[in-house]
């Protein structure tokens with residue numbers, strides 16, 4: 715049988731980019747997947763693509779809203795009978811310099827990523843603990859949680875918050891057999907919502923290059939010289955939550971073609 719056969723995954727921000735690729739990979743490996751996203755129509759489209767209600771459902775959830783998070787977790791349990799695997803992926807990057815970063819920018823970044831992933835982990839952990847079957851929580855953090863780059867203070871600070879949530883929850887949930895790990899991607903341009911959101915334009919402006927060249931620009935500064943795509947991050951989620959790494963918790967895996975090591 716496939717390694718994720720019968721597992722039930724709850725993936726936030728799964729209507730686009732890395733979350734969508736992750737949901738697709740987990741479904742291909744036999745998991746049932748809950749596509750939780752701010753954008754319900756897009757979440758439902760992805761769920762339909764993955765095979766419809768027996769395999770995947772779309773739910774509307776603003777991860778920054780505790781009631782919406784609890785309702786989405788309840789919907790997942792009702793639809794599939796439980797939850798085994800949670801991916802905290804929902805996010806956005808405003809990518810602004812310090813002097814342009816408003817209080818609203820700071821709050822939005824932290825509400826969606828630091829608070830949002832906390833709320834999802836908390837609501838899901840209650841289910842995982844009660845089931846007594848262990849489980850996995852994965853955070854899609856960022857290279858920026860560790861390394862400083864330009865024009866990104868609010869985003870990077872909230873990614874560092876997520877990285878510490880990984881370590882704290884690995885310690886707190888370990889006795890329940892729940893593994894908590896993180897992934898630090900960098901430079902995922904193609905296939906993500908980076909251009910539609912304006913984030914790509916901001917990053918390109920920061921580096922003084924054209925938006926269309928951003929993927930190649932990121933690739934050129936890596937050790938491997940290869941662009942990172944959402945599927946590369948999805949592969950890491952699959953491996954981290956599989957049986958081969960059953961003794962690994964509290965780890966962050968870079969998926970960045972080596973840029974953080976260079």
Ligand code: NAD
Nearest residue numbers: 727730731732752776777803804805856899901902906907
């Ligand atoms: P994306 O824009 O393609 O997808 C993000 C998804 O999250 C969208 O579907 C959006 O609707 C959803 N979302 C946003 N706010 C939400 C909220 N409040 N509640 C629920 N859903 C919400 O972005 P992506 O590039 O796939 O990024 C996914 C994650 O990966 C983010 O956490 C991002 O910070 C992280 N990441 C991305 C990169 C990169 O280079 N693209 C690098 C490192 C980390």
